[in-house]
Amino acid sequence: MVTLIGNSVFLRAVEPEDLIAIHRIENDERLWAVSETLTPFSLHSIKDYLAHAHKDIYEAKQLRLAVCEINTKVLIGLIDLFDFDPYNARAGVGILIESQENRGKGYGKEALNLVIAYVKTHLKLHQLYANILEDNTASVQLFTHAGFDLVGVKKEWRRVSGEGVRSCLPAKQIRESYKNELLFQYLL
Known part of the structure; x- marks a missing residue:
């Protein structure tokens, strides 16, 4: 069974040639809230990551795959398996x-x-889960339509600072707030 090729996209291992695209994605501050990132990544650190990305999921406990558009073969996104157990x-x-x-x-x-x-066929997993901020409606819809069930809400789980106004206000005027994180589960 072919599991990594669809009608519009295919999944492949990340390659050294993906360095600039991954660097751009990882350093886009607008995306940091969903990845729990707080600091930028250097080209060197991403190059080092890519040099070791060939490690087996059983050794690394994670797997990052490039999402590529099938006609152009251009990397348009990333999909990660993490906390592999x-x-x-x-x-x-x-x-x-x-x-x-x-x-x-x-x-x-x-x-x-x-x-x-892929995880059903090759890794023989029993379940997948996803953590999604409650205001990320596109991801909530995506995972719900894929068959993931909402199984929990982690109340005020993620701290968000200033929501893009950090540089405009003195530190003492920045209001900290917290967002709920939703836990979705898919039994395979």
């Missing part, structure tokens, strides 16, 4: 379609379905 046969999954113009075209849906087929 072979004993309990589960992993977390996260997905990002980088460009706003590529969102809403079904690429994320197809990539998520491909990774579900």
Whole structure:
């Protein structure tokens, strides 16, 4: 069974040639809230990551795949398996379609379905889970339509600072707030 090739996208291992695209994605501060990133990544650190990305998921406990548009073969996003637990046969999954113009075209849906087929067929997982901020309606819809069930709400789980106004206000005027994180689960 072919699991990594769909009608509009295919999934592949990340390659050294993806350095600039991954650097751009990882350093886009607008995306840091969904990845729990607080500091930028250097080209050197991403190059080092790519040099070791060939490690088996059983050794690294994670797997990052490039989401590529099938006709152009251009990298349009990333899909990650993380917290891989072979004993309990589960992993977390996260997905990002980088460009706003590529969102809403079904690429994320197809990539998520491909990774579900991959983990069922090749990793023999029992379940996947996803953590999504409650205001990320596009991701909530994506995972819900893919068959993930909402199984919990982590109240005020993620701290957000100033929501983009940090540089405009003195530190003492920045209001801290917290967002709920939703836990979705998919039994395979």
